[in-house]
Amino acid sequence: MGRGRYPARLKVAPPPPELAGRYFLSWTARDLYAAPEQFPPASSPGLFGNDWPLELDIGCATGELACAIAALRPTTNVLGLDIVAKPLWRAVETAAARGLTNIKFLQADARLVYRKVPDGALQAAYLHFPAPLLRNRQRKQLLISPELLAQMERCLAPGGILSVLTDQEALYAELHALLPAAPRLRLTPPDEWSATTTELVKSHYHRRWEARGRQIWRAELRRVV
Numbered sequence: 001m002g003r004g005r006y007p008a009r010l011k012v013a014p015p016p017p018e019l020a021g022r023y024f025l026s027w028t029a030r031d032l033y034a035a036p037e038q039f040p041p042a043s044s045p046g047l048f049g050n051d052w053p054l055e056l057d058i059g060c061a062t063g064e065l066a067c068a069i070a071a072l073r074p075t076t077n078v079l080g081l082d083i084v085a086k087p088l089w090r091a092v093e094t095a096a097a098r099g100l101t102n103i104k105f106l107q108a109d110a111r112l113v114y115r116k117v118p119d120g121a122l123q124a125a126y127l128h129f130p131a132p133l134l135r136n137r138q139r140k141q142l143l144i145s146p147e148l149l150a151q152m153e154r155c156l157a158p159g160g161i162l163s164v165l166t167d168q169e170a171l172y173a174e175l176h177a178l179l180p181a182a183p184r185l186r187l188t189p190p191d192e193w194s195a196t197t198t199e200l201v202k203s204h205y206h207r208r209w210e211a212r213g214r215q216i217w218r219a220e221l222r223r224v225v
């Protein structure tokens with residue numbers, strides 16, 4: 001099975017209007033480019049109407065981690081973001097089945113959504129198992145990029161964290177190579193890593209790569225003032 005096929009193979013229907021209204025947003029790339037002002041800020045006030053801390057799961061797929069965090073922290077908001085709709089429809093089913101009220105899922109290109117996040121609006125962001133670099137011409141699609149780190153320096157609140165997990169040593173090396181250009185993000189030593197990411201839940205991809213005996217690379221970056 002190819003790396004990217006899992007979301008496409010999902011057998012899931014779009015959520016009914018009531019659930020879609022509660023949990024699902026879709027912002028097209030064309031509209032985000034042409035008229036970004038038509039969308040609310042990607043923040044707790046903008047999306048949830050309160051000022052609770054906000055955590056962003058970038059490329060959340062079926063929302064396993066996002067839902068687990070929302071259930072664990074009922075006074076934190078969670079935004080699960082993915083460019084593909086189908087896995088998000090499954091994420092909506094999960095959130096509804098668990099009765100979660102502090103989570104939403106946004107179908108959009110993460111690279112266009114960052115600019116809708118106000119300065120310091122994120123308490124945490126997760127980028128777990130982003131797609132690997134397959135061909136050079138796909139470089140612009142990489143989520144581990146100078147843009148990601150610049151945006152995280154801006155969007156994370158002081159003390160906030162960006163968690164990265166990958167089975168791709170090259171991506172892990174790329175992240176480290178980019179760090180000198182992002183001085184407000186500091187690597188946290190392993191003994192200070194937050195428990196949320198790996199102990200709380202292991203996603204479909206995490207379980208899949210672990211079962212195949214792949215090494216999982218982990219980095220946690222903290223925004224310093």
Ligand SMILES: C[S@@+](CC[C@H](N)C(=O)[O-])C[C@H]1O[C@@H](n2cnc3c(N)ncnc32)[C@H](O)[C@@H]1O
Binds near residue numbers: 062108
């Ligand atoms: C390998 S999956 C990882 C899913 C999940 N984070 C996990 O740990 O299991 C990568 C996800 O990133 C999403 N993705 C890829 N490019 C994206 C982009 N530009 N914006 C938002 N999501 C993207 C894909 O649709 C896919 O669901």
